[in-house]
Amino acid sequence: MVTTIKAEAGVAAAEADTSGAEPVVHRCSEHTVEILSDSGEGAQKCGQAFGTVSAKMGNGAWTVEIIPAEIQPPARTPAGASGNRIRISSAQVTNWGDRTNLVVAFNEQVLLSRHEIGAFADDAVILVENMWATHEDEDIRKAWASAMAQLATAHYRVIEVPMEEQCLTVVENARKGKNMFALGLLAWIYDRDLELVREQIAYTFRKKSAEVYEANIALLDLGVKWASEHLDFRIQVPAAPVGQAMVVMNGNQALALGGIASGMELAAMYPITPATSVSHHLSDVFESYGGVVHQAEDEIAAIGVAIGASYAGKCAFTITSGPGLALKTEFIGLATMIEVPLVIVDVQRGGPSTGLPTKVEQSDLLAAVFGQPGDTPKVVLAPATIEECFHVMITARRIADAFRVPVLVLSDANLATGVQPFPRPEPRPEWFSPPPDQSPVPEGLRPFDWDARTGLSQRFIPGQPGGMHIVTGLHHDENGKLTYDQKMYQHSSAMRSRKLAVLQEMLQPPVVTGDADGGDLLLVGWGSTRGAIEEAVEQARGEGLSVSSTHLSFLSPLQPGLKQIFSKFKKVMTVEINYSDDPTAPYITEENRRRGQLSFLLRASTLVDVDCWTRVLGEPLRPATLVDVIRANVPQGGAR
16 A cells, blocks of 8 residues: 655645645555545546546446435535545455545535544545635634544645635536546546546536536646646556456446346336436436336336236346335235246345435345245345346346246445446347247146246246136146145145255355365355455465355355355354344343344354354445454464
């Protein structure tokens, strides 16, 4: 990591005279940036553009949006901090890292919210709007002074920047211009390709007028000019050579494009944070590929439309988050009972109830696996990277079609808004489903003629000659007719369950990172935690600790071979972003302790004493935190 410029904490340098001296260039392997503002001031757009341009230049990149819980929180309050955090590197990065090295903030209150949770490195450089120091409102001036005093307790280098004053030379409302001025500051500091930056601005404002685009370019250039005249440092994060075509997108865009690439032609959803932008991207491009986005009147209608479309002959998908998943419960049971292919995307957020809409959590796992009345077997997948968000949709559609089951894809808010480069996917014919079968149904074949070994049966498509049959959510026989026959109920339940066993037989055991032959500690994760876990494991192994990790992409059915893998380690522990009881808390015993959701599943399926470490702080996991967890949990004498 770079050693930033040393200076007394709190030193203002807005008008520092560089006297024509060349800025000091700090070369480093990676750097983390935050852009912070009040909601509505565009810091997220600035961060997205900076992260995307960095990725296009060949840097490894990972972005995380900082989103307030309220839609329009009060201005100049710590709780209203909105923005983006971008980690760029000379190599691939898979998570948001540990501490922020450089910050651009539009007021001092949003800075406080991040300072108070320890988000910044001790020697972070902070560029902050200085209009508040001389504001006409005495309370604002006092708030500024108080915040600066708090920030001075750390070893930050604070640089005051007259953003409002500068932006008003270009636009009448600086609130709508500071983000592009800030982008100019960052473009100069990190030596970003200005042509790529301008292209990104053109894309961001492609639906706006030419005047809007030109004003934003002027603000960008103004930021570059101010930085070049007033800042005495630059940061150089060399890009690694890229030997293949790459794409840059966030997880929700990847889910949308994966849905298109899978051959699905209808997405039905009701808007819900943080899943809504999947439909935004689909609405821009789906029609070009023959697809339809249906915005239903509510969550129940959305899954009903998707089931109806799937029943008509192809597989459709619906997109939601936790509260919406709860509302879709009954229809998921219907899809299971009538054996219609269906893909349900759940972009997880904090819970329960409406919970924390803008914060990351992995708390829908048990709801996805067990959250229906009666025995409702279904497939549950979880992508771990933004690239996997693309490919998981293809896998989900193929499984849904082949096994005639609902398939749930568990993404989360970390993946949803994070931006990362990955190799450009090349479409393959096998990704797409064949056209609906309209050939005559063989005489005597029934719509639920389950194969006794696999539980599979041929799917009847409406319109097939000889294929008329009954569809009902009530229990039915092989013809689809209602029946209360005891033996038939036992048999049909077994057939619906058998399909998961057949699918598991086709899966590979998960890969172990570290010592596959065993050791002292094995961390087990799922979903977006993989990057942080594997980075922490690599660092801990560098310290000589005997630790490995494995990551599960199939949660129902679980991948095979887990019990054998676990038996090679002295201790097995899940790492998750959901709640578990602290074993040392009052009243908590080994018997009543509520464990992490993956830990619960693994203990039940393997009968191995799988421990857990979980947190629900509303943010992604940090590698450094996990290194501490590893040190604390490696069994005594755990050096390799």
